[in-house]
Amino acid sequence: MLPSAWHTPRLSVRDATAADLGLCHACLADSQDAAPLDPAFKLVPPAEIQEHITRSTGEAALPSRAFQTQVLRLTSSEDAVGYWHFMAVPKRPEAIGVSIMLIRPAYRRQGLGRELVEGALGRFEPSKTELWARVYLGNPRAIEFWAGLGLARLVRLHDTYVSTPAEQPSIILSRCLPDRDGSCRDRNA
């Protein structure tokens, strides 16, 4: 997983705590443009987000943490820009999967999402060699976003992490995670 607090030039990234529940729910509420494109963005009751935060904080001290939720803020103003969470892939221990990636509408198309992911790539624990993201085919901006970040390998056509209605097909894309020198950690990739 990632360090519990880190930053990029414009973003301060920290593990979510119980105090961030309202903020995360507000981010989800004002990003409902994404809900028809991707069922992961359906507006859920705060209790469901609370479950994610509780799981993330509960696992923080585990030697092999399987789930992490982080809140994204502007370093300049502390404004909340969004949040993301990711998880271990049980059948693929070397992979880390992004399960939610959310930038609030007012902060999109400013390169912040790209800056976040590029900043994270080299910070995942060394045992992880692949980054996976599930993308709905009806969400073209997400496809462009992840493909532009080098997730160019098709892992599979469907996945069972979120139940997918038949009319909302999704794919899992992946890329290798870089070493310090920028080459793939997995030399066979």
Ligand SMILES: CC(C)(COP(=O)(O)OP(=O)(O)OC[C@H]1O[C@@H](n2cnc3c(N)ncnc32)[C@H](O)[C@@H]1OP(=O)(O)O)[C@@H](O)C(=O)NCCC(=O)NCCS
């Ligand atoms: C997808 C999302 C995370 C992108 O975040 P962002 O900070 O706006 O993205 P960036 O500004 O860093 O854009 C990086 C690249 O992604 C692509 N991209 C981002 N938004 C796009 C859009 N609306 N249409 C087409 N391409 C887009 C572009 O290639 C862009 O590069 P460019 O600006 O040089 O053309 C954001 O739009 C979002 O949170 N959407 C709602 C939730 C969602 O769909 N998440 C993805 C689920 S897998």
